[in-house]
Amino acid sequence: MEGIETKIRETAKALFSEKKIDILIGHEKGSLVFHSRPVMIRDANDTERLVWNSFCTNNLAVYLPRFFEPKKPKKGEVPPPLPRVAVIAKGCDARSIIGLVRERQVPRQNLIIIGVPCEGMIDKSKLEKLLEGDFIASGSIKDGGTSITGFSGKRLDIKKEQVLLDACIECAFPVVEDADIAIAGTSRKPATEKYKTAKSFSEKSPAERWRYFAQEISKCIRCYACRQVCPNCYCKECFVEQTNPRWVSAGDDLSEKMVFHIGRVFHQAGRCVECDACVRACPVGIDIRTFTQKVAQDVKEMFDYCPGFSPEVSPPLCAYRLDDRQEFITEP
Amino acid sequence: MKQGILTLSELTKFIELLKTSYKVFAPVKKEEGVFFEEVNSADDIALGYYNSKLPPKRLFLPQCEVLCTFENGQLVEIPIADEKCAIFGMRPCDALALSRIDMVFDKEDLKDPYYLARRKNTVLLSLVCDKPLDTCFCTSVGGGPSSGDGSDIRMVHLGNRLLLEALTEKGESLISSAKQFLKKPKQSDLEEKEKIVAESEKKVPRIKVDGIKENLEKGFNLPLWSAIAERCLGCGVCTYLCPTCYCFDITDEVKGEKGKRIRTWDSCQYPLFTLHASGHNPRPSKTERMRQRIMHKFFYAVENFGRTFCVGCGRCVRSCPVNLDLRESIELITGNKACVSTRK
Amino acid sequence: MENPYIPYPVTIEEITIENEARDLKTFKLVFDRKEDEEKFRYLPGQFAELSLFGKGESPIGIASSPTEKGFLLFTVKRAGLVTSELHSSETGRKIGVRGPLGKPFPWERMEGHNIVIVGGGFAFTTLRSAITYILHPQNRPKFGKLMTIYGARTPGELLYKKDLEIWSKDDRIELHVTVDKATEGWKGREGLVPNIVKEVSPSPKNAIALVCGPPIMIRFTIPVLLNLGFAEDDIILSLEMRMKCGIGKCGRCNIGARYVCVDGPVFTYKELEGLPAEY
Numbered sequence: 001m002e003g004i005e006t007k008i009r010e011t012a013k014a015l016f017s018e019k020k021i022d023i024l025i026g027h028e029k030g031s032l033v034f035h036s037r038p039v040m041i042r043d044a045n046d047t048e049r050l051v052w053n054s055f056c057t058n059n060l061a062v063y064l065p066r067f068f069e070p071k072k073p074k075k076g077e078v079p080p081p082l083p084r085v086a087v088i089a090k091g092c093d094a095r096s097i098i099g100l101v102r103e104r105q106v107p108r109q110n111l112i113i114i115g116v117p118c119e120g121m122i123d124k125s126k127l128e129k130l131l132e133g134d135f136i137a138s139g140s141i142k143d144g145g146t147s148i149t150g151f152s153g154k155r156l157d158i159k160k161e162q163v164l165l166d167a168c169i170e171c172a173f174p175v176v177e178d179a180d181i182a183i184a185g186t187s188r189k190p191a192t193e194k195y196k197t198a199k200s201f202s203e204k205s206p207a208e209r210w211r212y213f214a215q216e217i218s219k220c221i222r223c224y225a226c227r228q229v230c231p232n233c234y235c236k237e238c239f240v241e242q243t244n245p246r247w248v249s250a251g252d253d254l255s256e257k258m259v260f261h262i263g264r265v266f267h268q269a270g271r272c273v274e275c276d277a278c279v280r281a282c283p284v285g286i287d288i289r290t291f292t293q294k295v296a297q298d299v300k301e302m303f304d305y306c307p308g309f310s311p312e313v314s315p316p317l318c319a320y321r322l323d324d325r326q327e328f329i330t331e332p
Numbered sequence: 333m334k335q336g337i338l339t340l341s342e343l344t345k346f347i348e349l350l351k352t353s354y355k356v357f358a359p360v361k362k363e364e365g366v367f368f369e370e371v372n373s374a375d376d377i378a379l380g381y382y383n384s385k386l387p388p389k390r391l392f393l394p395q396c397e398v399l400c401t402f403e404n405g406q407l408v409e410i411p412i413a414d415e416k417c418a419i420f421g422m423r424p425c426d427a428l429a430l431s432r433i434d435m436v437f438d439k440e441d442l443k444d445p446y447y448l449a450r451r452k453n454t455v456l457l458s459l460v461c462d463k464p465l466d467t468c469f470c471t472s473v474g475g476g477p478s479s480g481d482g483s484d485i486r487m488v489h490l491g492n493r494l495l496l497e498a499l500t501e502k503g504e505s506l507i508s509s510a511k512q513f514l515k516k517p518k519q520s521d522l523e524e525k526e527k528i529v530a531e532s533e534k535k536v537p538r539i540k541v542d543g544i545k546e547n548l549e550k551g552f553n554l555p556l557w558s559a560i561a562e563r564c565l566g567c568g569v570c571t572y573l574c575p576t577c578y579c580f581d582i583t584d585e586v587k588g589e590k591g592k593r594i595r596t597w598d599s600c601q602y603p604l605f606t607l608h609a610s611g612h613n614p615r616p617s618k619t620e621r622m623r624q625r626i627m628h629k630f631f632y633a634v635e636n637f638g639r640t641f642c643v644g645c646g647r648c649v650r651s652c653p654v655n656l657d658l659r660e661s662i663e664l665i666t667g668n669k670a671c672v673s674t675r676k
Numbered sequence: 677m678e679n680p681y682i683p684y685p686v687t688i689e690e691i692t693i694e695n696e697a698r699d700l701k702t703f704k705l706v707f708d709r710k711e712d713e714e715k716f717r718y719l720p721g722q723f724a725e726l727s728l729f730g731k732g733e734s735p736i737g738i739a740s741s742p743t744e745k746g747f748l749l750f751t752v753k754r755a756g757l758v759t760s761e762l763h764s765s766e767t768g769r770k771i772g773v774r775g776p777l778g779k780p781f782p783w784e785r786m787e788g789h790n791i792v793i794v795g796g797g798f799a800f801t802t803l804r805s806a807i808t809y810i811l812h813p814q815n816r817p818k819f820g821k822l823m824t825i826y827g828a829r830t831p832g833e834l835l836y837k838k839d840l841e842i843w844s845k846d847d848r849i850e851l852h853v854t855v856d857k858a859t860e861g862w863k864g865r866e867g868l869v870p871n872i873v874k875e876v877s878p879s880p881k882n883a884i885a886l887v888c889g890p891p892i893m894i895r896f897t898i899p900v901l902l903n904l905g906f907a908e909d910d911i912i913l914s915l916e917m918r919m920k921c922g923i924g925k926c927g928r929c930n931i932g933a934r935y936v937c938v939d940g941p942v943f944t945y946k947e948l949e950g951l952p953a954e955y
Contacts, residue, residue, distance in 0.1 A: 032467065037655035039565045056652060062565060133361060135382060135465055151382070151465060194638070219364070221386070221395050225567035229653050241604055243757050248594040249585040252396035261526040279652040283569050284387065285364025399681045404730035405770055409682055442923040442938070445679045530725070552952045579927030582681075583921045586730040593681075593729075605928050608918050609756035614931075614954050624930075624954075632933035 004116060004302055007183045011114060015086055017045035021112060025063050026088040027056040033136050034124055034148075040061065050088070054122045054141060059277045060087050061096035061231035065105045076141075078208040089198040090121075091187070091255040092167065092275035094176040095308020096231040103233055103312035108153060115179025117187040120160070120168035124144065132155055163311055166289060167276035170196050177309060201290050213291070219284040220257045222250065226278035227264060227286060228277065229274045232271045239263055265291050266326070270315035273308045333507045336514030337521060339493045344374040346513050347420070354418035356457065357391055359384055373423065379489065382463055383423050383645060387575035389417060391599075392450045399446070401592045412445050417454040420505075421487070422478045424479040425470045425643040427458045429575030431482035435637045436578060441542040446595075455502050458483035462528050464536040467646030472539045475643050477532035478600060486541065493630045495521050501521070536644075539659045540666050541630075548663050552623070561622035561659045568599035570648035570656075576641045577628070579605075600624050626661060683727040683894050684712040684771025684943050689747065691767055696832030699754045700798050702739065704747050705773060716776060718742055719783055721914065721942045722773030725922045726750060726762065733808055734758040735919040735937070738776065739801040741808035741874045743815070748773065751835060753803040777922045778941050781806055781886060781912060790820035795890030796869045800835050802914060803888050805811055807849065808839075816848055823878050827854040827869035827893075833861045852876055853884035871879040872898035873904075880905035886912045896943060908946035915941045915955060916946075 008026065015021045028039035028049040034053040040063070041047055064085065073079040094113055094126060100106040125173045127136060127148055134150030141147075146163065149155045168174075174188040193199075201209060226242070227233040240260045248263070249256045265272075265288075274296055278288045299305055303316035338346055351372075365385035371377055378483035382641050401408045434451065437444040461470075461477035470476055480486050488495045493519055498504040507514065520559040571577040581598035584591055596622040598605060601621050606611045615621050633641035640657070649657050690704035699758040703726075708711040718724075720741055725733040734756075740749035754763040775915045781802075791810060795803040810819055824843070826932070828834045831862070834853065852873045854865040865872060870893065878885075878938055885901055887894060894913060916938040923937035932951040934940065943951075 030656065031660055032649070032658040035655045040562055063563070109387060117667075133366070133378075133381070137466065151463060221570045223568050223599075224602075225565075225569045225653065228567035230563045246585075249594075250396070250581060250583050251594050252394075252596075277653070281567060281569065282652050285385075303422055316345055340792060366711070405729055407727075407729060409679070409771060412679075428850050436925060439924070442680050442925070444925060445681075578925070580921075580925075581924065582733065584728075591730050595681075598928070600927065606918050608916070609759070614917075620954065627932075628927075632930065635933040649717065667726050 004185050005050070007185075008049050008052055008114070009047050009124040011046060011181055012041065012047040012050055012086070013044050015112065016047065020084065021086045022083040023067065024050075024086040024088075025057065025060045026050045026067055027052065029056070033249055034122070034127070034139055043275030045298070052248045054086075054120070054146075056088075056090070057121045057165065057277075059093050059096055059229070059231055059275045059282060060089065061100060062229060062277070064097065064100055064111075064231070065234045068106050068110070070307070082107065082110050085257075089113050089115055089156065089176055090118040091171060091174040091176055092273050094178060095173060096275060097179060098308050098311050099273065100231060100234075102315070103271075104231075105248075108311065112180045113176065114180060115182045117183060117185035118168075118174050119186065120164040120171070120174075120188050120196075122160065122163050123165040127158070128161070130158065133258065141255050165276060165280075166197065167274055167279075170194070170274075170293075172306075175310065195293060195297040195300070197290055198245075198293040201294055202297075210244065214254060216288075216290075217257050217261050218254055219286050220261065221261070221284060222252070222257065225283065226286075227278040227279040229281040230268075232268060232276075233264070233276075239267075261291070262287075265295050268292060269295045270303070270305055270317045271307050272296055300304050333514070334498045334504055335517050336507050336511065337493050337517050338496060338498045338510075338514055340379075341492075342419050342513045342569075343494070344439075345376075346510055347374040347377075349510055349513070350418050350420070354416045356418045356420055357388070358420040358581050360670065366424075371420075374650050379421065380463075383647070385647075386479075386573060386599060387429065387645070387647065388419060388422050388426050389429060389433065389575050389578075391417065392447055392581075393578055395434070395445055395597050397595045399593045399595055401583075403590050410448045413620065414449060414453055414542065414592070417450070418457065418596070419454060420457045421459040422456060423441050423461050423482065423645070424458050424481075424483070424486075425461070425468075425471050425475050426575045427456055427482035428470075428475045429482070429643045429645070430456070432512055432576045432637075432639060432641050432643070433578050434482075435639065442644050443495075445594060448595060453523075455485070456483040457485040457496070457503075457506075460488040460525075460532070461485060462489060463635040464532060465646060466537060467649045468644055469537045469539045470644035471539045473640045473644045474643050477536060480527040482644055488528060489519060489527070490524050493521075495506055495525055506616060532626040540663050541640075543668060544630045544662060544666050548627055551665060552627075553593070556664055557623045560626075560656075560664065561618040564601075564618045564622055565654060566601050566621070566643055567653060568601045568604070569651050570658075571599040571601055571625070573647040573651050574595060575643060575645055575647075592619075626665070632664070679922070680774070683725065683733075683774040684716065685709065685758065685770060686773045688765060688769045688878055690764075694751060694835045694837075695798075695828075696830070697907065699763070700833075700835065701754075702749055702751045702835075703762065703906050704749055705878070706747050707772070708770070713746075713858065716773070719780035720777035720809045721780035721802055721953065723922075723941060724748070724773050724777060724803070725748070725919075726752070726758070727772030727774055728758050728761050728765075729772065729831040731761045732758045733772075733920070733922075734762070735922055737799075737802040737805075737914070737941075739804050740885070741805045741812065743809055743812040749804075750805075761927055762776050765881060774815065774922065778937055779939065781942055782884075786884050787818045788820065788882075790881070790883040791822050792825040792883050792885040793822070793826075794869060794885060794887045794889070794901075795824070796893035796897075797829070797913070798835060799888040799916075800826055803886060804836050804839060806886060807843065809850060811848060813845065814848065820882065821919050822848065823850040823876070824853075825852045825854070825876060825878075827856065827867075827872060829856045829882075831855050831859055831864075833891070839883075851944075866874070868896070869893050870900050873897055873900045878902060880907070880910070884910045884912060886914075888914045909944050911945035912941055913945060913948065915943060917941075917955065 025043040027036045029035045131150040137151045139148035358377040368388040436446045484500045629641040687833040692702040694700040719723040858866040920926045924935045929936040
């Protein structure tokens with residue numbers, strides 16, 4: 001891990017000194033134990049802040065659209081040139097970035113994707129569960145193991161593999177395919193069993209699935225954190241906030257909450273890369289992963305499509321082919 | 333009766349007694365964390381908890397509240413909730429937060445009947461904090477692990493028993509009604525309480541908050557705001573989890589000829605919050621909205637009510653998906669380090 | 677305890693289309709219950725939340741004066757969800773009125789002074805209330821000279837044409853009406869409001885100015901008044917903000933530590949200068 005961190009800093013420093021970029025989005029040390037957080041670097045001297053560890057979970061693609069929003073220049077003035085942005089990307093981040101390129105939110109030629117080999121990120125909530133509700137007071141990582149001490153003084157030594165994010169355990173694409181600069185190192189092997197979470201959900205009866213969905217969604221407090229952290233949710237006006245027509249009410253009726261979540265998951269169909277940023281952001285612990293992965297699995301099975309590659313290919317729900325199935329319209 | 337000792341073996345009967353007159357809410361441990369829920373018995377209560385995931389303010393200011401209904405174009409007033417509730421085991425920071433919200437909702441000429449009815453009908457038993465986290469900073473913002481503001485009874489966990497102290501008339505009458513389960517506190521009990529409180533106060537981390545109001549007054553246009561807000565995603569989790577945040581939206585929801593006017597939680601971090609019908613937005617970007625949040629809590633509230641509207645519970649620090657740390661922002665402002673766009 | 681979230685039931689008695697573009701209408705509202713009318717004691721400068729059940733509420737300045745008994749007047753521009761619904765309403769429809777809200781013009785302070793009223797566009801509504809109030813025989817002696825400068829984009833966009841007609845013949849008020857761009861048949865002044873103020877040059881001596889208009893008009897009128905010698909404390913403005921509760925609780929209409937719905941919407945220029953420029 002340290003080797004990779006040093007290489008990231010060197011790469012960043014070189015990009016700035018060679019004046020190849022204006023901004024670099026990466027990770028820096030957080031203010032709490034076992035936290036890393038996004039950082040925007042604009043100067044070669046600040047590249048020392050960049051870190052790489054098992055807590056670099058944030059999907060940095062979410063910051064890209066704002067740098068490329070069209071700006072109306074003042075009369076007679078030429079619009080300022082678009083910035084050149086470098087992004088530290090894991091496999092999931094890179095697929096989000098390609099998705100944004102495909103949807104024309106971000107120009108590929110202004111991006112430098114720095115692909116980093118990812119061995120998987122640690123799930124802090126799994127650590128806290130092992131501490132049985134206690135919070136992590138201090139901790140350290142070495143040699144594939146994690147040692148944590150809770151505020152009660154309880155100490156645990158755990159294997160890293162036990163506490164990785166589900167998104168990482170089930171990750172099918174840990175290697176960045178379209179990196180402009182590939183940092184050398186070993187990545188995780190792709191998961192052998194694909195869509196594990198979705199499969200176990202599919203095995204339940206429809207009534208059980210509905211009950212689980214209702215149970216999870218009833219926790220929702222309509223904070224929209226899931227939407228805000230998602231790189232794909234860049235709509236200027238979200239359907240849930242439209243007033244004319246008013247599709248969804250702001251109240252706490254279960255049906256209204258369900259409409260929001262069903263709408264969001266289906267708007268992600270063929271676009272979601274299963275980075276689980278939404279799951280981590282949710283303050284009430286809704287199991288969004290089960291639903292997003294289910295839809296992703298359905299898209300793969302029905303259309304043989306997986307998002308995050310080939311920006312020139314239209315995703316299934318944005319394309320119309322003459323041989324598309326339509327018997328469900330004509331023979332319901 | 334103003335004080336009493338309740339041994340934990342009697343807690344079940346105490347809760348049963350409470351349940352005869354009140355709906356009892358207490359911290360309950362769930363898979364996702366601790367939440368304030370209605371409890372059936374003392375067994376459901378997570379007495380040794382740190383703090384709840386969501387602040388208990390939702391018991392007074394629910395995420396969705398019906399203000400009135402209408403039918404065929406005519407307004408129908410609804411009865412204001414008058415259920416008696418008891419909240420058992422709220423932390424002092426959350427109780428202090430309620431006394432802050434009281435200042436806004438209980439103004440002389442403009443009172444909020446829904447919130448105030450709930451406050452009037454609820455008896456609050458707060459639990460002195462003996463396990464502050466590294467994200468707490470209550471002592472820096474006018475609070476403390478044994479603060480009594482906002483609560484009716486203050487409880488301290490002393491090993492196998494709880495020391496109860498009435499802080500208001502409501503608390504006194506509750507303690508008197510439960511005297512069959514309570515013993516007179518011994519001097520050693522009171523001394524143990526002082527010891528626990530003193531230790532707790534020492535453990536709570538402190539942040540440099542001196543001069544924050546004056547610095548904010550002068551610092552409206554400082555470039556450091558865009559540095560502070562840079563990685564913010566506008567997700568609003570900080571405001572939803574904050575025990576002193578109370579901003580809301582009012583919308584009408586219709587089904588056929590009937591409808592209701594509801595009040596729902598809203599956040600100053602959302603762009604639609606201040607968007608005019610003309611399209612003009614006084615707070616068009618995250619920078620302005622982040623500045624508004626910090627200004628409101630540490631300057632405007634002090635100007636209007638003489639109190640900081642932050643109780644140092646640390647929920648925003650712990651739950652921010654991008655680790656935006658309010659404490660760092662405060663210290664940047666009080667340290668008044670002039671910022672360039674990547675802060676030092 | 678009176679519930680400040682519950683509006684009084686009122687009925688639309690009359691609707692007047694005020695302008696050529698037909699997006700400004702004046703609604704004459706009558707209280708369903710006499711006791712509500714008695715409770716609704718207001719002064720010019722205040723506003724109320726017009727409540728359309730099923731759509732929401734909209735904060736609108738009160739255009740009638742408290743000296744006009746038996747009804748309330750609101751002039752509303754069609755802009756969003758609630759105002760569109762109001763515009764498509766017919767007389768006889770029952771709606772709600774919540775108020776009066778906000779602080780009025782500083783009437784106590786204004787007594788004994790000359791009053792200079794400067795209005796532009798459809799922000800003139802509360803100024804109509806002020807003028808009608810001052811011109812009432814019981815009130816007129818309390819004030820000195822009354823001058824009004826009112827401008828709109830074109831003659832068709834002028835509000836309250838009947839009132840303007842009456843006031844132009846009233847020698848208790850010096851009225852100057854102007855348009856940005858004259859059309860055929862217009863015999864009045866032509867020129868932007870700030871320029872007309874400069875031309876007319878009202879004296880600042882013992883005078884208080886009430887200024888209401890679109891932001892751009894205010895931006896250019898204030899320097900003219902300051903140059904003429906008006907003190908910052910004697911220039912009174914009325915602000916607009918997105919509002920929901922109207923009673924200082926929902927948190928959205930603040931400028932710095934002041935809430936436009938309870939500390940305003942009326943502010944002196946001096947007060948505004950002391951607030952952050954976030955409106």
